[in-house]
Amino acid sequence: MPKYTLLINGATKEVEVPVAMPLLWILRDELNYTGTKYGCGAGVCGSCTVLIDGVAQRSCQLNAQFCQGKKITTIEGLSADGNHPVQQAWAEMSVPQCGYCQSGQIMAATALLNRTPKPTDLQIDEAMSQNICRCGTYYRIRKAIHRASEIATTKKI
Amino acid sequence: MKRRSFIRISSYTAGAWLLSEVIPLNAFAMDSSDTNCFQPNPQIRVCEDGRVILYIIKQEMGQGVITSLPLILAEELDVDPEKIVIEGLPYDAANAGKYNTYASASIKGAYSSFRKAGATARTMLINAAAAEWNVNAEVLKTENSKVVNTLNGQSINYNQLIKRASALPVPENPVLKNPKDFKLIGKSQRRSNIAGIVTGKALYGFDLVLPDMVYAAVVRAPLFYGKVKKWDDSALKQLGPGILQIVEVTQMAGGVDNRNGVAVVATNSWLALRGQQLLKVEWDLGTKGLFDSTEISQQLKQALKTDTAALTYDKKGKSTAFTPLEGANVFRTIYEMPYQAHAAMEPMNCTASYKDGKYEIWGGFQAPGEIAKILPKAFGVATDAVFVNLLPIGGAFGRKEKVDNAAEAMQISKAIGKPVKMIFSRADDTGNDFYRPASYHQISVTADKTGITDWAHQLAVTAFPGKNISHVHHGIGGAVADLIYPVKNYQSAFYPIESPIPIGSWRAIGFSHNVFVAECLIDELAAKFKVDPVEYRLSILRQESDKYVKDRKRLENVLIKCAEAINWNHKPLAKRFRGIACCAYPHAQGYAAHAFEISVAPNNAIKIHKVVCAVDCGLIVDPEGFKSQIEGSLVWSLSATLKDEISLQKGQVQQQSFFDYDVMRLKEMPKFEIVIIPSDEAPGGAGEPAVPSVSPALCNAIFAATGKRVRKLPLKKEGYTMG
Numbered sequence: 001m002p003k004y005t006l007l008i009n010g011a012t013k014e015v016e017v018p019v020a021m022p023l024l025w026i027l028r029d030e031l032n033y034t035g036t037k038y039g040c041g042a043g044v045c046g047s048c049t050v051l052i053d054g055v056a057q058r059s060c061q062l063n064a065q066f067c068q069g070k071k072i073t074t075i076e077g078l079s080a081d082g083n084h085p086v087q088q089a090w091a092e093m094s095v096p097q098c099g100y101c102q103s104g105q106i107m108a109a110t111a112l113l114n115r116t117p118k119p120t121d122l123q124i125d126e127a128m129s130q131n132i133c134r135c136g137t138y139y140r141i142r143k144a145i146h147r148a149s150e151i152a153t154t155k156k157i
Numbered sequence: 158m159k160r161r162s163f164i165r166i167s168s169y170t171a172g173a174w175l176l177s178e179v180i181p182l183n184a185f186a187m188d189s190s191d192t193n194c195f196q197p198n199p200q201i202r203v204c205e206d207g208r209v210i211l212y213i214i215k216q217e218m219g220q221g222v223i224t225s226l227p228l229i230l231a232e233e234l235d236v237d238p239e240k241i242v243i244e245g246l247p248y249d250a251a252n253a254g255k256y257n258t259y260a261s262a263s264i265k266g267a268y269s270s271f272r273k274a275g276a277t278a279r280t281m282l283i284n285a286a287a288a289e290w291n292v293n294a295e296v297l298k299t300e301n302s303k304v305v306n307t308l309n310g311q312s313i314n315y316n317q318l319i320k321r322a323s324a325l326p327v328p329e330n331p332v333l334k335n336p337k338d339f340k341l342i343g344k345s346q347r348r349s350n351i352a353g354i355v356t357g358k359a360l361y362g363f364d365l366v367l368p369d370m371v372y373a374a375v376v377r378a379p380l381f382y383g384k385v386k387k388w389d390d391s392a393l394k395q396l397g398p399g400i401l402q403i404v405e406v407t408q409m410a411g412g413v414d415n416r417n418g419v420a421v422v423a424t425n426s427w428l429a430l431r432g433q434q435l436l437k438v439e440w441d442l443g444t445k446g447l448f449d450s451t452e453i454s455q456q457l458k459q460a461l462k463t464d465t466a467a468l469t470y471d472k473k474g475k476s477t478a479f480t481p482l483e484g485a486n487v488f489r490t491i492y493e494m495p496y497q498a499h500a501a502m503e504p505m506n507c508t509a510s511y512k513d514g515k516y517e518i519w520g521g522f523q524a525p526g527e528i529a530k531i532l533p534k535a536f537g538v539a540t541d542a543v544f545v546n547l548l549p550i551g552g553a554f555g556r557k558e559k560v561d562n563a564a565e566a567m568q569i570s571k572a573i574g575k576p577v578k579m580i581f582s583r584a585d586d587t588g589n590d591f592y593r594p595a596s597y598h599q600i601s602v603t604a605d606k607t608g609i610t611d612w613a614h615q616l617a618v619t620a621f622p623g624k625n626i627s628h629v630h631h632g633i634g635g636a637v638a639d640l641i642y643p644v645k646n647y648q649s650a651f652y653p654i655e656s657p658i659p660i661g662s663w664r665a666i667g668f669s670h671n672v673f674v675a676e677c678l679i680d681e682l683a684a685k686f687k688v689d690p691v692e693y694r695l696s697i698l699r700q701e702s703d704k705y706v707k708d709r710k711r712l713e714n715v716l717i718k719c720a721e722a723i724n725w726n727h728k729p730l731a732k733r734f735r736g737i738a739c740c741a742y743p744h745a746q747g748y749a750a751h752a753f754e755i756s757v758a759p760n761n762a763i764k765i766h767k768v769v770c771a772v773d774c775g776l777i778v779d780p781e782g783f784k785s786q787i788e789g790s791l792v793w794s795l796s797a798t799l800k801d802e803i804s805l806q807k808g809q810v811q812q813q814s815f816f817d818y819d820v821m822r823l824k825e826m827p828k829f830e831i832v833i834i835p836s837d838e839a840p841g842g843a844g845e846p847a848v849p850s851v852s853p854a855l856c857n858a859i860f861a862a863t864g865k866r867v868r869k870l871p872l873k874k875e876g877y878t879m880g
């Protein structure tokens with residue numbers, strides 16, 4: 001099996017895995033980053049969303065080869081203290097219900113705010129509509145993204 | 158007078174319900190930190206180290222139980238809710254039914270008992286302080302984990318009173334707080350497990366890792382009655398030594414209802430899932446249930462014509478026969494609804510470890526009581542030879558009442574002699590569900606613009622196993638309770654047909670179809686007699702009835718408030734139309750009404766401009782959590798109304814994943830306003846009452862806009878799209 005060096009949440013990790021093994025399962029089963037969730041394995045639900053060089057990607061659709069040399073951020077690496085503006089906003093707006101989809105939602109929202117610090121409702125709709133939440137937390141996700149944008153701006157000042 | 162002994166406990170989590178923050182391996186460890194605690198009631202312990210331990214037996218699955226329940230205790234006990242440590246009551250096979258979480262009943266059931274537990278402890282702590290200071294208890298009050306002397310401001314922390322309080326008699330009827338004085342109940346709170354969720358630390362069954370554990374995925378018979386003939390694993394060689402073993406899984410009866418299959422055991426999840434895809438299994442599909450959806454639909458219709466009803470009801474309850482309504486003045490109408498899947502985001506899974514004749518399992522189960530009832534029998538072991546560790550559930554909605562997943566994991570672990578995590582792929586989850594049944598309704602009524610004389614509801618429904626109508630599909634939410642409107646003569650009848658696929662509880666159970674039918678029909682009658690649909694409902698609801706219908710006033714009220722919020726008495730903008738419907742959900746003491754304002758383009762594209770829900774679930778403990786449930790109910794119900802259906806081809810479920818069992822997305826969600834009716838009534842459940850009235854309200858709006866009645870769901874199949 002080939003060896004890969006991955007940069008995950010700022011730490012270098014060596015893994016020896018089959019070429020076709022998706023990043024999702026490398027994270028979960030090999031490296032014990034279980035915050036990234038399996039929902040469909042087919043790129044349609046968004047539960048497995050992580051950041052690759054700051055951009056939201058579905059980890060069930062990527063392999064280690066593709067990720068080498070890129071910065072991988074999972075929910076565990078979003079902040080040291082759980083106080084990333086998106087995490088704060090998520091708590092303030094009581095977004096999660098069962099919580100299972102929320103790692104993916106939070107990573108997708110973070111990526112959106114990285115490129116669009118003050119998104120409109122329409123931009124939120126476009127960026128977030130590929131992430132399914134079966135509990136139906138959508139209204140709160142929308143509100144929380146606006147709130148996160150506010151928190152991020154005040155933090156910078 | 159009851160005596161309470163001074164209890165020394167060690168905080169012990171073996172087998173306890175694990176909080177998301179707790180690493181599951183702690184389940185094996187004993188916390189050796191001993192401390193003195195006082196336990197005035199089996200549900201709580203107040204400890205010298207400052208902790209208040211609350212024992213809860215309900216499962217968290219997204220509905221906020223672990224926020225709401227501590228709040229109730231904190232309120233009566235006057236402690237900071239953050240200080241409350243929640244522990245699951247250790248699983249106890251003999252009392253396992255108490256852990257069951259369904260029917261939106263958790264808060265309803267816990268409300269008075271936790272209030273009483275808190276008040277008991279508070280009274281005893283006050284009495285302890287009174288003895289300590291030698292003053293009259295009447296001059297003492299409590300706040301923030303302290304007893305305070307109102308005369309001189311002297312105060313003492315609860316944890317200094319533990320010993321003394323433990324020695325006091327337990328008051329039989331402690332005085333509860335006046336709801337007017339509530340500081341916590343009814344004020345919004347953060348979910349106490351939010352930190353775990355937003356940092357990815359929350360652990361669900363799917364995330365569990367045990368030492369020495371292996372992984373498995375099962376290739377299941379595509380038909381419920383299918384059997385394994387043989388299999389060929391030669392294609393798995395390419396996956397290398399990570400594929401460990403192939404194990405046959407056999408179908409178990411007695412309420413387990415897993416399918417026959419073949420498990421691929423591997424060193425990680427991905428290999429197990431890849432192996433599952435590559436394994437070739439030859440099936441004996443048998444001859445039973447090889448139907449297409451269109452045939453099921455035909456059978457349902459046919460059953461009404463040719464079968465004798467399996468069960469009939471009149472106003473008083475079960476009756477002996479159903480008498481069809483005949484005559485020129487009879488208004489007859491039909492509705493049809495498809496099978497639905499649960500499609501929770503966390504696919505089914507279970508971890509099991511078999512050792513020395515005993516099974517230990519880990520997973521999210523809504524009904525551990527079912528485990529204790531069903532699994533030991535199925536495996537031929539004693540009740541206490543199956544031990545369950547309950548983990549937080551990534552969405553349940555009724556699916557996780559079942560134990561098929563546990564039986565599979567147990568069989569595999571026994572066969573390989575190792576702990577195993579058995580996971581469902583998304584396709585496994587969609588294709589091996591216990592579905593909301595498909596149903597066909599015919600209702601015959603005689604009515605005029607002043608009210609309804611006869612109401613005869615015939616319901617053909619897919620039943621399982623055999624023609625067994627499980628209690629969730631009639632009685633509660635079924636033929637007796639589906640009609641809250643007073644009528645002179647009431648009849649209903651069931652015509653079960655055998656379902657090729659298993660059925661089970663689905664959020665809002667029988668109400669999800671019966672309320673649809675009743676609320677669309679009322680709307681049809683109002684239109685027929687040219688009466689305003691809100692007025693028509695209200696005038697009937699206000700009539701005398703000899704049928705016992707509880708709290709019709711509360712239903713009237715949500716209807717009125719809902720109509721006001723959508724501005725019912727004023728015309729909408731041009732080309733916009735409105736529809737309304739309501740639902741009484743008696744066993745969770747919830748009442749809801751929905752109204753939609755929509756427009757429909759000539760190509761049948763529906764644009765929803767606004768939705769309103771007025772809801773009365775009694776006193777609300779945690780308003781944000783409550784609103785989350787009402788929002789979730791709308792999302793859930795719109796998915797089913799607009800898009801979803803499970804269909805069959807030769808008995809096999811056709812849908813696999815979210816690409817063919819699509820659900821609502823963020824950008825599709827309409828503007829939504831929730832009107833909460835303030836109430837002092839005991840808290841009801843929030844998860845289900847606001848599900849059923851969504852579909853009829855939308856379909857009634859479609860009628861207002863187009864003059865066409867929707868007779869069949871989902872709307873997508875009837876040619877409607879979302880504009």
Ligand code: FES
Pocket residue numbers: 037038039040041042043044045046047048049058059060061
């Ligand atoms: S698990 Fe990757 S998109 Fe669903």
Ligand code: FES
Pocket residue numbers: 096097098099100101102132133134135136137219502551552
């Ligand atoms: S919070 Fe449960 S699926 Fe999104």
